Amino acid sequence: MTLKSTPSPTLPHWDLSNIYPGLDTPDFRDDMDTLEIQLDEFDAYLQAHHIPGDTPPLIDLTDLGELVEIVDGYLARTNVLLRRYRTLETYLYAHVATDSYNTTAQRLMSELDMLGVRRHQQTVRFQAWLGGHAERLPQILAQSPQAQAHAFYLQELAAQSRYLMSDAEESLAAELLVSGALAWQKLQGTLCSQLTVPFEQDGQDQTLPITALQNLRYAPDARVRRRAYEAELEAWASVRAPLAAAMNGIKGAAVTLDHRRGREDALHVALDKSRIDRATLEAMLGAIQEALPTFRGYLQAKATRLGHDALPWWDLFAPVGQVARRLTYPEAHDFIVTQFGTFSERLAQFAQRAFTQRWIDAEPRQGKRGGAFCIGIPAVEESRVLCNFDGSLDQMFTLAHELGHAYHNERRGGKSMLQRITPMTMAETASIFCETIVTDAMLAQATDAEEELAILETFLVGATQVTVDITSRYLFEKAVFEQRERAELSADDFCDLMLEAQAATYGDGLDARYRHPYMWAWKPHYYSVSLPFYNYPYAFGLLFGLGLYTIYQEQGEAFLPRYDALLANTGEGQAADLAAQFGIDIRQPDFWRGSLQLIAARIARYQELS
Numbered sequence: 001m002t003l004k005s006t007p008s009p010t011l012p013h014w015d016l017s018n019i020y021p022g023l024d025t026p027d028f029r030d031d032m033d034t035l036e037i038q039l040d041e042f043d044a045y046l047q048a049h050h051i052p053g054d055t056p057p058l059i060d061l062t063d064l065g066e067l068v069e070i071v072d073g074y075l076a077r078t079n080v081l082l083r084r085y086r087t088l089e090t091y092l093y094a095h096v097a098t099d100s101y102n103t104t105a106q107r108l109m110s111e112l113d114m115l116g117v118r119r120h121q122q123t124v125r126f127q128a129w130l131g132g133h134a135e136r137l138p139q140i141l142a143q144s145p146q147a148q149a150h151a152f153y154l155q156e157l158a159a160q161s162r163y164l165m166s167d168a169e170e171s172l173a174a175e176l177l178v179s180g181a182l183a184w185q186k187l188q189g190t191l192c193s194q195l196t197v198p199f200e201q202d203g204q205d206q207t208l209p210i211t212a213l214q215n216l217r218y219a220p221d222a223r224v225r226r227r228a229y230e231a232e233l234e235a236w237a238s239v240r241a242p243l244a245a246a247m248n249g250i251k252g253a254a255v256t257l258d259h260r261r262g263r264e265d266a267l268h269v270a271l272d273k274s275r276i277d278r279a280t281l282e283a284m285l286g287a288i289q290e291a292l293p294t295f296r297g298y299l300q301a302k303a304t305r306l307g308h309d310a311l312p313w314w315d316l317f318a319p320v321g322q323v324a325r326r327l328t329y330p331e332a333h334d335f336i337v338t339q340f341g342t343f344s345e346r347l348a349q350f351a352q353r354a355f356t357q358r359w360i361d362a363e364p365r366q367g368k369r370g371g372a373f374c375i376g377i378p379a380v381e382e383s384r385v386l387c388n389f390d391g392s393l394d395q396m397f398t399l400a401h402e403l404g405h406a407y408h409n410e411r412r413g414g415k416s417m418l419q420r421i422t423p424m425t426m427a428e429t430a431s432i433f434c435e436t437i438v439t440d441a442m443l444a445q446a447t448d449a450e451e452e453l454a455i456l457e458t459f460l461v462g463a464t465q466v467t468v469d470i471t472s473r474y475l476f477e478k479a480v481f482e483q484r485e486r487a488e489l490s491a492d493d494f495c496d497l498m499l500e501a502q503a504a505t506y507g508d509g510l511d512a513r514y515r516h517p518y519m520w521a522w523k524p525h526y527y528s529v530s531l532p533f534y535n536y537p538y539a540f541g542l543l544f545g546l547g548l549y550t551i552y553q554e555q556g557e558a559f560l561p562r563y564d565a566l567l568a569n570t571g572e573g574q575a576a577d578l579a580a581q582f583g584i585d586i587r588q589p590d591f592w593r594g595s596l597q598l599i600a601a602r603i604a605r606y607q608e609l610s
Contacts, residue, residue, distance in 0.1 A: 011363035013098070014384050015269060019377055024102050028091075031084055032111070036079045038412035039069060040120045051129040052167055066138055069145045075150055075418065076125050082417035085119060085377035088112055089467035094280050094375065094384055099367045100193040102445050103248065109330045113182060115538045117174045124170045130154065131161025139475070152572045153418045160272065161318045163261040173257060180327035181529045184249040185447030188527040193369045197235045199228065199455060201418035210235060210522070211388055217317040218392050229314035229514075232240055240491040243521045247494065250527055266481045270533035275423045275574045276540070281586045282539060283472070286590035288467050292505060295468050297391045298507030298603045301610045310396065312514035314583060319392075321609075329362060339441040340434065343552075344560055344574065346432070350410055351403050359406065360399070364388040370522075374405035374431075378417065381513055393442070393458040397435050404434030411567035419571050424531065426570040426578065428541020433563075435462075436549045445477055456602055463599050466542045468505050471518070473535040476501040494520045544579070544586070550598065551582055 020028040036315045049070050113322060130137070131248065134495045137158055141148050141342035164170055178552035195210040213235070216228035234244075254266055305320060327335075334357050334379060341348035341408035359382060360366075372387040383406035408430035412420045439459050479497045483489055489497075489521060495517035517605055519527055525534035552559040566578060579586045586592075 010162070011389055012358055012360055013101060014094065014361040014386075015365060016091060016094055016294060016384070018382075019087065019380055022094065023108060028088075029049050030217055031088055032108075032115075034178065035081070035084050035088065035115055037078075037589055038084065038114060039122070042077055042081060042122050044260045045077060046125055049073075049407055051125050052132070064136070064139055064143060067133060068140050068147065071130075071140055072146050075146055075416075077127065078110050078123070079418055081119065082480070083378045085112075086225075087377055089116070089502070090375045090377050090384070090608075094361075094386075096189075097369045097373075098361055098365075099385060100190050100191070101367045110178075112115065113178050115326070117178060120174045121171050121346075123168060124164060127157050127161045127162050128167060128170075131159045131164070134158040134161070137210055145485055146241045150416070153421065166262050167173050169260065177253075177529065181250045181253040184246040185527045188243060188246045189369065189524060190380070191239050192522050192524070193367055194237060195235055196366065197231050199231055209364065209366040209368070210365050211368065214370060215364065215388065215390050217314065218319060218390070218394065220319055222315065222318065225314045226312075229312075231328050233516075233518060236521045239266065239541055240518070240521060244491040244494055246490045247423065247480070247520065248484065250529060251480055253303070253529075254532055255481065265320065267478070268330070270536075272533065273423055273531060274425045274537055274540070274577065275584070276425055280576065281536060283587055283589045284543065284592045285536070287543075287589045287596055288471055288539065290589075290593070291596045292468065292471075292507065292595075294600045294603055295464055296509035298464065298606060299506070301491050301607045302457075302513075305610050308511065309476075310511035311509065312511045313516045314512070314514065317394075319454065320457040322450040323451070327393070328391065329389055332389070332396040335396065335441075336403065338439060339438050340400075340403075342441065346564075347407055350352055350407050354383070354406055356423050357382075357385060359383045360554055362387055362389040369524075370574035371524075372402050374402045374409070376406075376409040381410075381413045382554040393455065394461065397458060397462065400438040401435040404431035406566050407434065411564055412571065415568065416466040420572040423575065424537035424541040424574050428538060429545050429570065430567055432541050432545025433549055433552075436546065449609050453606065456606045457549065459602060460599075460606060463542065463602075467599070468509075469519075469597075470539045472501040472505040473525070474533065475504055476520065477535065480520075480526075481532070541573075543592050544584075546580065546598050547584060547591060550594070568599070 003379070020031070022028065049071070053408070070240060087110060088533050092105055092109045095102050096109055099105070133140075137154060141151050141154070147154060165173070192210065196207050197210060199206055199208050199212045199216075201216075208231070213228055213232055217223050219228070227291060227452075251266075254269075257583065258266055267278075271281065299311050299316075302315070302318075302320060303309065306318060308315065323578055337348050337351050337355070338349050361384070367386070369386070370388060372385070374383050374385045376383050385399070385402040385406055387395060387399050387402060389399065405427070408427065411430075412422075439455070442455045443452060443459075446455055476498050480489065482496070483493070483497075498520050499515055499517050502510065502519075503512065506515070528534045548563070566581065568579065577587055584591050
């Protein structure tokens, strides 16, 4: 493996100055004030057209021209409003995510949340009105170029209108969201980002942010990994009561609203938001279930290599094999850009721009949230990437993954805000693809068996998390929703359900004495107000991305324009229809089995080298 190094002082923090100069500047405040004015004007527009209204409209709604005018007016206003709202939202979140002690950002985020309630209420009002005129929608689309350009959005909005409560109930639910479920979500984020743990390392007593402690799961010393695991469990136990309350509050609110809206269950909402059906989810989960013994074989091989009869949780992420040295950030930068260039020059140039223009916040620090993400900023048509870089192969793969999300955002440039709304299932496509490019390059350049083993290990750790662990998260959340319908759950209940889900998926691949009962406490996905079952889409993304990568290997450069077109259009179609453009039937288990076989081949190679 050849890595070219360039000098760099410290791990970068991202630059937000071209969005707004600061939180206390006139530019930022002006946009907040302008957003409120736009919301007022939007309310007036809806009221003028009695949307949905409890009095007869002043216009003749049998007149197609009037209907077209209303729809066109809504689309134009919504796209403008959303562009400003999403820019403000991502800018504030960029501050909160990197510094949860920033009370100014927290206050402004709360102010924006209140405006977001109004925006949501406006959408719901129009959705109810559109649902009442759904039979006229084909005529509206035929008469309006703007409506036709947003046909998928309008059709989806009308179809989902059947799950709305009354206007008054939806309005109340939106207002209570800020002081209810959203407040619980923020509590979980604040607790987790500010949690610190005393830990002795290299003879020195330290106080580590929980994210830094969790990074020790990759430490080369097994004693450090075990002590970090034990310290982490103690840390989560210390905040388990408020986190259990937060989980109960969020899931309880979701259960109540789902019943009121006529949903079958919480999964019904998630499937519609993912733009897939139950047949697709069952086909994918069924294929994963068939493959679980293969993943357990990998875990058992790893346990044997590390000297265990069964693998304890603290060694789940342990490094295996040898890489000459840990990566510096400049090395990761150079390697990613170079390998992206083997796919397309456009992708390489894009990644270089992200690095040089400081779109990336890489330094782990107290107050910064763990994990990684990418956010798009519409006003400047850019993205920002958060990671917690520690020099591991895993972190380089994570960085490539998040840059894939950023590239996906770039390909949707020029689309309206409503045309960009992409479900999580399709949102992982470019990220998995970019991560696979880098992984394959690392494997191809491995200089010996130990280095190849280390690279395979990094890939398989991630693949196992996105299949086996994601399935355990799905089972856990399913059980939580089922039990929350009857009563609140205690922290012990959550721990028991988590251990049961891990037993059902990891099986004998992990030591039953040493699993992780507090995985529910720190994963922010369980606390998402807007998206229940924030888990299975990751498995979808991994396996769909691997399937696309196989097609790319077969087609070469002819694949590139079709791939870019897919990324541009992920907000304008059902997942099954978008996949069908590549001859993929996601409702059949054979496609998912094919992607899983690619992982199985790497597991077989891992076992051969172990």
